[in-house]
Amino acid sequence: MRHAATLSRLLIVGSALSPSLALGAPQPTPPPSGMAAVASATSAPAKALGAKAKKVVGTLVNAIRYDKRPVGEAQLGWATMAEHLLGPAYAQMGSAERSQFVEDFRVLLVGTAFPKGHDLFAYLDGVLYGSVREQNGRVTLPSTIVVHRNYKKTEMKVDWVLATEGDGLKVVDVVSMNDSTCDGVRDEEVAPLLKEGGVAKLLGVLHERAQATRKGAPK
């Protein structure tokens, strides 16, 4: 279960702020309501979009596998994730505060989730991508991850959410078992800190954890 939780948040944002965040019981995951397939799954635009999304996710997966952190970092939409995680507080923050949040969050995520993802390659048998769906500028690439453990193969569904940021599509969330990693981090980690002490408290705690991660002692 621990591996499943880590894998599902693997290349993602989850364990950055909350390494111990656990997933709930497995449940079948229907496509999100209102999520329309892009034209037809076999149409040329859908195929092109699918190829782009697969390329970004595949590069991220390989970057983590080979421990090429800068390449992996470049596949993530940091500003988009920050805006989502911070919610209404994002609008109240100055550019310096936003930059500090993104930088510390990046250190925390790359320093904790990437190594965990790297270790999980020992159990990985397959990553299979489905047809992309698009809604409100966000592209969802469904995938099935096949892992083996104790001579048993198991499948997990993981949806990669991408959005356009900077020079192209970037991964901005990962949804596993209907559980958005970004929503989980926002609701269980960021929001309580904002409620407790506002932006200053959040940035202080985040910076402290980022510093600890830099020193090789992730919390």
Next chain:
Amino acid sequence: MRRAPHAQLLAAAALSCLAVACSHVRSVYVADPSVSPGEHEVKRIAVAAWAPADHPALESVLEAVAGDYLKLRKNYLVQEAPAASLGRQGWQTLCQGKVEGVLFVRALRAQLKGHAPAEADLSLSGELYRCHDGALMYRSEGSLLRRDDDKSLRQMRAHYAEALGEAQGSYVPCAFSLLQELLRPMPDPRLTEAELEEKIELGAGTRVGAPSELVATLP
């Protein structure tokens, strides 16, 4: 508490027996390192397959599954094959451009019994040839019998069936499980930094198929 030495030996022997008993691989051949001088090391490979004429759907499954496994789990730079059914042209025809070697998967025996669920009985060999001189660098052979409704590989089967065709789906669980065993012992090339970047750019993982559904998590 430290176990007695004889108990450890017994445990190791039991595990070894279990591993052999569980394996579906009959033989593995790895070329002597002297056969593989560094300047002709095989890194960029193409994948081709051959299946009996009465199993036309099997070739594309073997090519796709073997290629996907190598992309995800091995360091080989897998070059996209220009067309399907390449196995009928002989592996040598793929030695073009950057291709330095060809992994040729051959169905030695193929049987499909029943319907919904069908049961695939496959005997396969995987051979890696070096384009430079035709040397056999690796060979493994094995057999497996598996139903196509294997719950642990349900989504993976659906992905391949969507990408390749429903007729192919019945072979997928069997081919996927057996090819993983056949290709796991295959020696991995050592990549330079530039080649590593190329590998990362090529992406990990596989087909664009159907949206999938969560099945379970790791135990």
